Amino acid sequence: MPELPEVETVRKTLHQLALGKEIKSVSIYWENIIKHPRDPEEFQHLLQGQTIRDINRKGKFLIFQLDDIALVSHLRMEGKFGVYDSHEEKPAHTHVIFHFTDGTELRYNDVRKFGTMHAFPKGEEAVNKPLIQLGPDPFDEAFTLNYFHQKLKKTKRNMKAVLLDQSIVAGLGNIYVDEALFRAGVHPERIANTLTLEEAERIRNASIRVILEAIEQGGTTIRSYLNSQGEIGMFQQKLLVYGKQDTNCVNCGTPITKMKVSGRGTHICPQCQPLHTHG
DNA sequence: CTCAGTACCTGGTTGC
């Protein structure tokens, strides 16, 4: 469940469900999820007795602000958080449980075990990996056209790879990159340092719009089981190219095609997103 | 330094 709008939806849900709860203890069933501190027992120790005071987000990262600790978590491909009563049956693939003093618990579930958690003394999360590497969110003031165009000028990678690079702009993933490039009318294999300022502006504007609309819709739910409340997104109804191969483009009627770019499944309208300008 | 390829995992789908 993981691009910016989905993580933001999870954040809002957990803010409702978990704020003010005190962690009594932490159970860890797959240690590789815990990245910092290295020692899982130290991680458990840091969180014990801490109360959840706020829940923030940067890019695709959730940041739980506790009394003295910041817990930074990334859901990667399939990570999910949910708050449950402690006696509710524990589904498969539950790898970390934060037991609260009130008899409820926050569970981290992740079929592919790709997700990550980092715990830091409060304040240190912002100056350490992984957060330190992130560029601005699309709608941050820092994501100016000038900033974006300068970044594009410095690389010969294609636009798909550039928009997936979280150090340039944080929060876009495979779905929203395809949607933003389609709305901007730019082919994903266009080389970044060949883009005009006008093309950069179209991509920037499309990225911001797509992300904001998706947040309003509660994110995108595809290929997902019915799960915790945070997952029910509606933006899949607004997708124009992602997963739409062999359907007709809403602009020109040309069939949407699927290809591989930068190792990722990529959806385009070949008519609206030409790689080379014709006649 | 940049960048393409691979590793990390499991499970659903596709195709022989």
Add this chain to the structure above:
DNA sequence: TGCAACCAGGTACTGA
């Protein structure tokens, strides 16, 4: 039907 290969909303690491 059986089963191997491929695919999946992501990123860290490796080595050229």
